[in-house]
Amino acid sequence: MGIDAAAHALTEPNRREILRLVRHDERTVGDIASHFTITRPAISQHLRVLEHAELVTVRADGNRRFYRARPEGLSDLRLWTETFWHDSLASLKVEVERELWNQRKEGNNDR
């Protein structure tokens, strides 16, 4: 699903910049590439990653493909933040209970 893919997609600075470019406007690969110094094939590769992560949508018009940010992608990301904290709290629980269990065990051994 989208969370891991979306999170991974956003680790790359050029992809974040591409998303900013298409957040309001549909743009072609050529249009997007004109804002970058990296190659057009590289831009196309980034767009494939963003599309796979469901962060952009594509509309074909003849030979041209128009890219646009998919707002719902943010919901996935919000969910991801929640997952981040959820996992951290789960880890907190494990660590606290592990320590107390170890203390009890040591206490028993002392007796």
Added chain:
Amino acid sequence: MSTMPTPTPTDDLILTERIRATPEQVFDFLVVPEKVLRWMGTDAKIDPTPGGDFWLNVNGESIAVGRYVAVDRPHRVVLTWGWQDSPHVPPGSTEVTFTLTADGDETVVELVHSGLPLGPEDEHKGGWTYFLDRMARAVTGETLPAPGPH
């Protein structure tokens, strides 16, 4: 496009966890660096007193920075939260509150992360950028070392 200086809409994130321990025992894991690092981050420099600094290297490269707002043993820790070197989520731009409440032989830990943008609605105010940047850095939490010796 609106030019009204309305605040960025935000939506608190609220999560709870139940831990078989007393609030006092859990509290140490929120304020003692060695214990914080068992469940979060790789390096911590923290001064858990009101106004004290909070600095946590969450994964070896992304650094969460903030300041303690309230430290009330054993029930509550409030700190501001942001990312070092981020123009969009600067240190202190959001707030995290941990509330510990005893319930029988357990402690209910409630985490509230406030100041997070809602999403698409506020993108014209910078929320989109804010969120992308935040997520890109937060993703690194995925690579947090597993609990225990590492």
